[in-house]
Amino acid sequence: MTTPEALLELYDRQFRRSSDARGRLLADESGPLVRGGAGGILTSRQPDLGVTGAALDELIHRQIAGGTAVDWRVHGHDRPGELGDRLLAAGFTARRSGTVLVGETAAVTAELAPPTDVTPQADLAPPAGVALPTGVPLPADVPLPAGVTIRRTTDPADADRIADQHTEVWGEDLGFLAKLLKDRLADRPDGIPILLAEAADGTLVCSAWMLLREDSDFATLLGGSTLKAWRGRGIYRALVAHRARIAEQHGYRYLHVEASDHSAPILRRLGFQAITTATQYRWSPPA
Numbered sequence: 001m002t003t004p005e006a007l008l009e010l011y012d013r014q015f016r017r018s019s020d021a022r023g024r025l026l027a028d029e030s031g032p033l034v035r036g037g038a039g040g041i042l043t044s045r046q047p048d049l050g051v052t053g054a055a056l057d058e059l060i061h062r063q064i065a066g067g068t069a070v071d072w073r074v075h076g077h078d079r080p081g082e083l084g085d086r087l088l089a090a091g092f093t094a095r096r097s098g099t100v101l102v103g104e105t106a107a108v109t110a111e112l113a114p115p116t117d118v119t120p121q122a123d124l125a126p127p128a129g130v131a132l133p134t135g136v137p138l139p140a141d142v143p144l145p146a147g148v149t150i151r152r153t154t155d156p157a158d159a160d161r162i163a164d165q166h167t168e169v170w171g172e173d174l175g176f177l178a179k180l181l182k183d184r185l186a187d188r189p190d191g192i193p194i195l196l197a198e199a200a201d202g203t204l205v206c207s208a209w210m211l212l213r214e215d216s217d218f219a220t221l222l223g224g225s226t227l228k229a230w231r232g233r234g235i236y237r238a239l240v241a242h243r244a245r246i247a248e249q250h251g252y253r254y255l256h257v258e259a260s261d262h263s264a265p266i267l268r269r270l271g272f273q274a275i276t277t278a279t280q281y282r283w284s285p286p287a
Contacts, residue, residue: 001273002254007102008077008275011256014216016045032059041071041280048079056080060090067285075100076277084279092281098258103272105219105248105255111270112142112241142238145230147200150238154189156182158196162207162223169225181209193246197226197235205230208239210247218256219247224263237266 018034032049033042042063051059063070072092074084088094144150159181166174184192190212197206208223221243224236247255258278259267268274 004273004275012047041073043073044078047077052080056086064283070283072281074279087281092283095280095282097279098260099264099274100276100278101257101259101267101272101274103255105244105252107271108244108255109248142234142241144238145233148197150195150197153194153196154185161204165204165207166225195239195242206235210243212250218254219252221255221257
């Protein structure tokens, strides 16, 4: 098993790079910060930002001088240690924190493989080497509550449902997810497998997706938020299982997650290792 220290070093090399809203790498820029993702989130180019005190305050104020909202991700091992406090003093707020967990894909798929005494659902399983088409219920390697099925989708209309479902779970407007998912589906649908867990009445109880970057050893697991009434019933675990299998089929060695307090214990039991934490800070212009 790869050590947490080695995983963190690889993570720092592969995730601290500038990319556009669709996840494509941009030409390297100068300066201590990189900007990536749909929200243009800032993060340090290296774990050590290289500036402190007044120089750090000046760097922060340059980022907000344009008067538009700014998001800044700070990792638990980032330096200087005062960065979070300096961001707060400049008017940023800490929005959410998560644990960065990494699992070895082969180990996770082995852990989640169905018991040998369980007969596969042959009518749902595709021939070897053939992917299931979108919209077809996926085989249930992990037991699911009665009436719940999981399917893959590339339908842009489902992006709106996902945004609404995540908004309900988190109690804040996450409508931006719809555009993010639609843009990525339009750009490279095979690079963003999206899975839906639906109840018998069609209610979307959990949704998750993953990013398959062409230049990375990591497949990133995203989403996974589950409606409160459906938590603790194996749905999140099942979505991890399906995404791990997809990552394995595409040759990704590692699975990467920024996990909430709800999902981190589940992932640890599957063999994921915590390598650091990540906190997102946001600055918003005055109303």
